[in-house]
Amino acid sequence: MSANGKPKFAMYWAASCGGCEIAVLNIGEKILDFDANFEVVFWPVAMDAKYKDVEAMPDQSILLTLWNGGIRNKENEEIAHLLRRKSQILVAFGSCATEGCIPGLANFSSTEEIFHAAYDSISSENPEKLRPQYRTQMPEGEISIPEFYPTLRTLDQVVKVDYYMPGCPPESHQIASVIDLVIQVLQGKATLPPAGSVIGAGISTVCDDCPRQRNVKLVKKFTRIQALQNPDPTLCLLEQGVPCNGPATRQGCGALCPQAGAQCIGCYGPAEGVIDYGARLISAFASVIDSTDPDEIEAILDGIPDPAGQFYRFNLAGSLLRAGMKSWSR
Amino acid sequence: MTTEKSENKERIGVYVCHCGSNIAGIVDVQDVAEWAGRDLAERGVVVSRDYKFMCSSLGQELIEKDIQEEGLTRVVVAACSPHLHEATFRTACSRAGLNPYLCELVSIREQVSWVHTDKEAATEKSKAVLSGGVERVIHHEPLEPLHVPIHPATLVVGGGISGIQAALEIADAGFPVYMVEREPSIGGHMAQFDKTFPTLDCSACILTPKMVSVGNHPNINLFTWSEVEKVDGYVGNFTVTIRKKARYIKTELCTGCGICQEKCPKKLIDDVYEAGLGYRKAVYTPFPQAVPKYPVIDRENCTFFQKGTCKVCQKFCPTDAIDFEQEDELITVQVGNIILATGFDLFDPRKVSQYGYGRLANVFSSLEFERLTNAAGPTNGNIVLRDGVTTPRAVGIIHCVGSRDRNFNNYCSVICCMQSLKFAHLVHERTGATVYNFYIDMRTAYKEYDEFYQRILEEGTLFVRGKVAEVTGAARSPGEEGRLIIQVEDTLAGKQRRIPVDMVILSAALQPRYDAKEVAHKFGISCSANGWYIEKHPKLDPVATMTEGIFIAGCVQGPKDIPTSVSQGAAAAARILGRIQQKEIALEPVRASVDQDKCSGCRICNSMCPFNAIIFHEDRMVTEVNPALCQGCGTCIAACPAGAISGTGFSDQQILAQIEGLLMVNFEHARVAELG
Numbered sequence A: 001m002s003a004n005g006k007p008k009f010a011m012y013w014a015a016s017c018g019g020c021e022i023a024v025l026n027i028g029e030k031i032l033d034f035d036a037n038f039e040v041v042f043w044p045v046a047m048d049a050k051y052k053d054v055e056a057m058p059d060q061s062i063l064l065t066l067w068n069g070g071i072r073n074k075e076n077e078e079i080a081h082l083l084r085r086k087s088q089i090l091v092a093f094g095s096c097a098t099e100g101c102i103p104g105l106a107n108f109s110s111t112e113e114i115f116h117a118a119y120d121s122i123s124s125e126n127p128e129k130l131r132p133q134y135r136t137q138m139p140e141g142e143i144s145i146p147e148f149y150p151t152l153r154t155l156d157q158v159v160k161v162d163y164y165m166p167g168c169p170p171e172s173h174q175i176a177s178v179i180d181l182v183i184q185v186l187q188g189k190a191t192l193p194p195a196g197s198v199i200g201a202g203i204s205t206v207c208d209d210c211p212r213q214r215n216v217k218l219v220k221k222f223t224r225i226q227a228l229q230n231p232d233p234t235l236c237l238l239e240q241g242v243p244c245n246g247p248a249t250r251q252g253c254g255a256l257c258p259q260a261g262a263q264c265i266g267c268y269g270p271a272e273g274v275i276d277y278g279a280r281l282i283s284a285f286a287s288v289i290d291s292t293d294p295d296e297i298e299a300i301l302d303g304i305p306d307p308a309g310q311f312y313r314f315n316l317a318g319s320l321l322r323a324g325m326k327s328w329s330r
Numbered sequence B: 001m002t003t004e005k006s007e008n009k010e011r012i013g014v015y016v017c018h019c020g021s022n023i024a025g026i027v028d029v030q031d032v033a034e035w036a037g038r039d040l041a042e043r044g045v046v047v048s049r050d051y052k053f054m055c056s057s058l059g060q061e062l063i064e065k066d067i068q069e070e071g072l073t074r075v076v077v078a079a080c081s082p083h084l085h086e087a088t089f090r091t092a093c094s095r096a097g098l099n100p101y102l103c104e105l106v107s108i109r110e111q112v113s114w115v116h117t118d119k120e121a122a123t124e125k126s127k128a129v130l131s132g133g134v135e136r137v138i139h140h141e142p143l144e145p146l147h148v149p150i151h152p153a154t155l156v157v158g159g160g161i162s163g164i165q166a167a168l169e170i171a172d173a174g175f176p177v178y179m180v181e182r183e184p185s186i187g188g189h190m191a192q193f194d195k196t197f198p199t200l201d202c203s204a205c206i207l208t209p210k211m212v213s214v215g216n217h218p219n220i221n222l223f224t225w226s227e228v229e230k231v232d233g234y235v236g237n238f239t240v241t242i243r244k245k246a247r248y249i250k251t252e253l254c255t256g257c258g259i260c261q262e263k264c265p266k267k268l269i270d271d272v273y274e275a276g277l278g279y280r281k282a283v284y285t286p287f288p289q290a291v292p293k294y295p296v297i298d299r300e301n302c303t304f305f306q307k308g309t310c311k312v313c314q315k316f317c318p319t320d321a322i323d324f325e326q327e328d329e330l331i332t333v334q335v336g337n338i339i340l341a342t343g344f345d346l347f348d349p350r351k352v353s354q355y356g357y358g359r360l361a362n363v364f365s366s367l368e369f370e371r372l373t374n375a376a377g378p379t380n381g382n383i384v385l386r387d388g389v390t391t392p393r394a395v396g397i398i399h400c401v402g403s404r405d406r407n408f409n410n411y412c413s414v415i416c417c418m419q420s421l422k423f424a425h426l427v428h429e430r431t432g433a434t435v436y437n438f439y440i441d442m443r444t445a446y447k448e449y450d451e452f453y454q455r456i457l458e459e460g461t462l463f464v465r466g467k468v469a470e471v472t473g474a475a476r477s478p479g480e481e482g483r484l485i486i487q488v489e490d491t492l493a494g495k496q497r498r499i500p501v502d503m504v505i506l507s508a509a510l511q512p513r514y515d516a517k518e519v520a521h522k523f524g525i526s527c528s529a530n531g532w533y534i535e536k537h538p539k540l541d542p543v544a545t546m547t548e549g550i551f552i553a554g555c556v557q558g559p560k561d562i563p564t565s566v567s568q569g570a571a572a573a574a575r576i577l578g579r580i581q582q583k584e585i586a587l588e589p590v591r592a593s594v595d596q597d598k599c600s601g602c603r604i605c606n607s608m609c610p611f612n613a614i615i616f617h618e619d620r621m622v623t624e625v626n627p628a629l630c631q632g633c634g635t636c637i638a639a640c641p642a643g644a645i646s647g648t649g650f651s652d653q654q655i656l657a658q659i660e661g662l663l664m665v666n667f668e669h670a671r672v673a674e675l676g
């Protein structure tokens, strides 16, 4: 407890886009409850603070830390260890921290390919072809930048994580209810879920919340939603041949995408207990293909032109394989 | 989300079997056992032994003693495939008071010693396989078998000799049988033959008494001109819907006098019973000894049904038994077990176009020839050419038509050599013609079969070893004029020969029924790619299938002769009688179950189950698995994207632990290699 008696709160971003922070701010007037109950001690996006301030805090002095972002470089890793030490409850917050998310897709590429895309490709203005150097000699002495790792790792591949909160980003109403829960725990009105749990989400999948009509599925063709002639707004998208990831994706968003007429792309990650989201979804899609003729099956599968993007868009770093071969070769 | 190696408090016993030299010849079993006792001690292994034959009583006693004295809570046996001895070791555990499902059998014979030659590598692999088993067994849970009651009635599908035998065995033991036969009469292929090899006894004489018994048996309910429409339920408790096609005959009035058949003006070629060689009427019984005796009106060919007038049969029927108003009936019966005995179809020899069947008049199929020799057949048993009068002077019999031929069927049809020898004898005996048999290999295994071959050799049949290239009517010399010429490479004489004959008989292959796959699907059993039904074990369980409660007998399982078909019919009956007498059956508790809270009702799994065990509750939008129908195949478990379905005995946790166990050993090796 701090001087004013309020428990301490921290939020940190590693390799991520910043959407998670915005989602937290997006919880509306709940933020006032939050402010009434917590003292924010460290939140680089929202307030100025130095790492050395955190280092100076006693171990376990922060009650709750929300961590978003994957572990991409040495700095991310060091801060992860630091905040782990200082926090009682460390939450992997959002898809990047729990399963790697879009930054994790870089695990299909070698470091060189990533640097090439960042510094030499047509989208970069870099006529001298400069590359960042980890160490540079300056008149004042040597300065350094954090080392870039060959793969992106999820938070729990680096430190022990107490809770997971999926979503890209987590839905604001889910954040609000988690904050509510923590406040109630502080007031002794509720107890924390078992360590290692996924919070702010259901245990079933998006289909459970999806109002679309569904039948026994027999798919003769996969197609992009844009190419669908006369889409039926009331019928399951998968049955219409649109590769909807809803059946494999953890419930929590309220089936927003399929209700808006777009397929689920899987940002809430795997359902409770599922170890490899992509593998599950691949075998599910394979199961509903309505053909026994190998050539026809091949043609149906051509309707999914980017399998890695379809099945592993959000969870490559957190999958069983974690990365493609290339990324391992330094 | 990370998988951490679990804490283990189990006391595990490890037993490594030598299997004589089967395993010990390649795997250093002693080293494996010592290694497990030492290196897997931290994983809970408290006893580790190797023994010559673990499956012997002494081997089993070793396990029992350790369970009692060492307080083992888990047992891992590294021996042969679970198919063989899983039950043995589970029972041993049970005897010692340990739940049998806490025992794991890992295969270091089929998966290691039999497939490797490098001793050192095989020993290391055995350790990995064993380590996988140890990690897995930690996660096993005690299970109780499921008990389901067995309905005492049995359904027999197909009234050929194998189905007849099965039905009689069960009915004679005092239990009810429903027999469903698609044709108007039972009898199957055997009813078409005149004589049967090797004893040459008259087929009808040995078959018809059995047919009559089926027809009269108080315990047999016979449905001919019928087919199974639908099968629901599971072992012990199937609900079968039978379509009894309209016969247009009131069987309670018909006396079987045959006047309708005599008077019916519509005559057509009989492709089934007479193999296309003879005729029947639109109202018919396939043959005089048919069981039941009642005819059927074949609607497609009946003048009244097609054109609206005729009814000659009705006018002449003395008992007023003809009823044009009859409709198909659907009948539902309850049975505990099912025997499929639907037999085979004859390969269509037209497909081997160079042999001229269908093009050259005097080329006959084997079934046609059976009808030719049959005293009740179209020629009253006279072996004559297609013109109906000329007796052949020379006859060529070609073996293996459509069998043992990569263009058609790779397999041997088993009966054709013997059947061709039977034909040679009959031609010889009845016509005195010169007979040539063209064979690739002579296969006359089984009792009295080779003796029969010797006899035919002595009778003077000429044997040419070689695959016939062509049967042609194109003569090259005056002597060939007007005859059929068989072009063949005589591999024993080492030369090409042209042999003129008057008649050619093609011993066509036996192949699966044209609708075998459809029927297999209806009953939820598997058939091989070519369509023969697959037995549970090719040697040790030849009449059971992978689907509990469904048995197979006769040619439906693969080509075979009458004695073997009869044995299989009796064997299937014995298996079922055992169960009926037990009154209930214990089923493996390896079953899928759906966590209804996790199930989203996406319905991806709904069409997956080969055993129709999956039910979808529309009201609650959740899926459920019927445990009595589920065979634990795992198909739906793999399909469910929500991970809502799990299989007892095959949980993710068990499988991942096993993989980790396997890899653990390899990792250590990789590390050793790295350190040099």
Ligand SMILES: Cc1cc2nc3c(=O)[nH]c(=O)nc-3n(C[C@H](O)[C@H](O)[C@H](O)COP(=O)(O)OP(=O)(O)OC[C@H]3O[C@@H](n4cnc5c(N)ncnc54)[C@H](O)[C@@H]3O)c2cc1C
Residues within 6 Å of the ligand: B157, B158, B159, B160, B161, B162, B163, B180, B181, B182, B183, B186, B187, B188, B189, B190, B193, B195, B196, B197, B198, B226, B227, B228, B341, B342, B343, B344, B346, B366, B367, B370, B415, B419, B422, B510, B513, B519, B553, B554, B555, B556, B560, B561, B562, B563, B565
């Ligand atoms: C030309 C020839 C000569 C032979 N000679 C001999 C011999 O001399 N000695 C010997 O030992 N073996 C002989 N055989 C082999 C013998 O025919 C078989 O061993 C025997 O007929 C197999 O009996 P089955 O009951 O399994 O099949 P089948 O005789 O084929 O009987 C199957 C029955 O099932 C019925 N059926 C099929 N499908 C369905 C369905 N879906 N629903 C309901 N009913 C259905 C059929 O109508 C048929 O009545 C010969 C075979 C051939 C081809």
Ligand code: SF4
Residues within 6 Å of the ligand: A206, A207, A208, A210, A211, A212, A214, A235, A236, A237, A238, A239, A244, A245, A246, A247, A255, A258, A263, A264, B602
């Ligand atoms: S549209 Fe997508 S989310 Fe909705 S039921 Fe179909 S698969 Fe599930």
Ligand code: SF4
Residues within 6 Å of the ligand: B263, B264, B265, B266, B281, B282, B283, B297, B298, B301, B302, B303, B304, B305, B310, B311, B312, B313, B314
């Ligand atoms: S109605 Fe005529 S054609 Fe039809 S079965 Fe009777 S006699 Fe034959």
Ligand code: SF4
Residues within 6 Å of the ligand: B591, B592, B608, B609, B610, B611, B612, B613, B614, B625, B629, B630, B631, B632, B633, B634, B635, B636, B637
């Ligand atoms: S595991 Fe699933 S698919 Fe297989 S038999 Fe059971 S319910 Fe059917």
Ligand code: SF4
Residues within 6 Å of the ligand: A247, B594, B598, B599, B600, B601, B602, B603, B604, B605, B606, B622, B623, B639, B640, B641, B642, B643, B644, B645
């Ligand atoms: S696949 Fe899984 S989630 Fe979908 S209906 Fe079947 S059990 Fe339910």
